[in-house]
Amino acid sequence: MRSARATFRALSLSAFAAASLLASTAMSHAADKITIMVGGYEKQIYLPAKLAEGLGYFKDEGIDVELLNEAAGVDAENQLLAGAVQGxxxxxxxxxxxxxxxxxxxxxxxxxxxxxEVELVSAKNPEIKSFADFKGKSLGVTGLGSSTNFLTLYMAAKAGLKPGEITTIPVGAGGTFIAAIQQGTIQGGMTTEPTISRMVKTGEASVLVDLRTVDKTREALGGTYPAASLYMETAWVNAHKEQVQKLANAFVKTLKFINTHSAAEIAEKMPKDFYVGDKEGYIKALDAGKGMFTPDGVMPEDGPKTVLAVLSEFSKNVKGKQIDLAKTYTSEFVKKAATN
Structure with missing residues (x-):
């Protein structure tokens, strides 16, 4: 009798241990599910997100990453603050x-x-030869409060235009941006690849200001301008360092891939619909612009100051505020990823 009870107890304990192990494993897997919202993942500026997925680097790190698409970065930011996404x-x-x-x-x-990004000018307005010529015109941006809006206002001021002498209109990117140019709703606007190449190829617009390379960015803005990034709430980062490290590992490997492979090789790893029916144009645009990507995910030393200078002039939130730039980024994870 005792033997039977002992056996039953042992089996019960074994079953309990097995159930606990399964629960623990399930919790571990659940903890490794990370949702990231991308401000338009078909845009070449955000290419590392889909490329990392296509290369299988998230799976290699043992993390389940879901990428969600959102046309404007300012809306993606709101989703992060609402807790709907982790990055x-x-x-x-x-x-x-x-x-x-x-x-x-x-x-x-x-x-x-x-x-x-570039500032395009509509072919319907051949009189516009410089940013100053946009006086009294309407310019397209992805969204009000977006990066494209701040950069547009900054370049307008640099060209001598006063507040109110241009109007910025939120038109998104891709098809909605193109339609706004075609319909004359805007006379120019800031957008990215592959929209740039599509409009230049059809002759409907031309490039007025080019911010696709580091040198041209320094010329236009006065310094390096760190742009596309993976950003997350600091509190979440501090509480989930293991997951963040895995993400950093995947993305640093992706950036290395970009810097060691041709545009054609990179394009092969991307979803075919991103070519928008023009694979050759997609590759050509990527070849011209892939130098914008960092080789290792590390923040450029002079970059944050340039960004603060732009925002201090045209963000009502930032103007006159004391900003601790050291708390706006961390290189802890990417530097560790480089040694893995």
């Missing part, structure tokens, strides 16, 4: 802007050191 692939300047509102987020992987 955003968007412009670093949101980290500066949010600190001014008392919200602490930080870039944990810096994808690029140039915006990768």
């Amino acid at each position: 955003v692939v968007g412009f670093y300047d949101h980290c500066v802007d949010l600190q001014a509102k008392g919200k602490f987020v930080q870039s944990v992987v810096q994808f690029s050191q140039a915006p990768g």
Whole structure:
């Protein structure tokens, strides 16, 4: 009898231990599910997000990453603050802007050191030869409060235009941006690849200001402008360092892939619909612009100051505020990833 009870107890304990192990494993897997919102993942500036997925680097790190698409970075930021997602692939300047509102987020992987954007001018307005000629015109941006909006206002001021002498209109990117140019709703606007190449190829627009390379960005903005990044709430980063490290490992490997492979090889790893029917144009644009990506995810030393200078002039949130730039990014994870 005792023997039977002992056996039953042993079996019960074994079953309990097995159930506990399964529960623990399930919890571990659940903890490794990370949702990241991308401010338009078909845009070449945010290419590392889909590329990391395509290369299988998230799976290699044992993390289940879901990428969600959102056309405007400012909306992705709102999703992060609402707790709907754990990270955003968007412009670093949101980290500066949010600190001014008392919200602490930080870039944990810096994808690029140039915006990768251009200011296009409509072919219907051949009289526009410089930014100053936009006086009285309407310019397209992805969204009000977006990075494209701040950069547009900054370049307008640099060209001598006064506040109110241009109007910025939120038109998104891709098809909605193109339609706004075609319909004459805007006379120019800031956008990225592959929209740039599509409009230039059809002759409907031409490049007025180019922010796709580090050198041209320094010329236009006065310094390196760190843009595309993976940013997350600081509190979440501090509480989930293991998961953040795995993300950094995956993205640093992705940036290395970008820097050691041709545009054609990179394009092969991307979803085919990103070519928008013009694979050759997609590759050509990527070849011209992939120098904007950092080789290792580390924040450019002079970059945060340039971003703060732009926002201090045109963000009502930032103007006059004391910003601790050291708290807007961290290189802890990418530097550790480089040694793995």
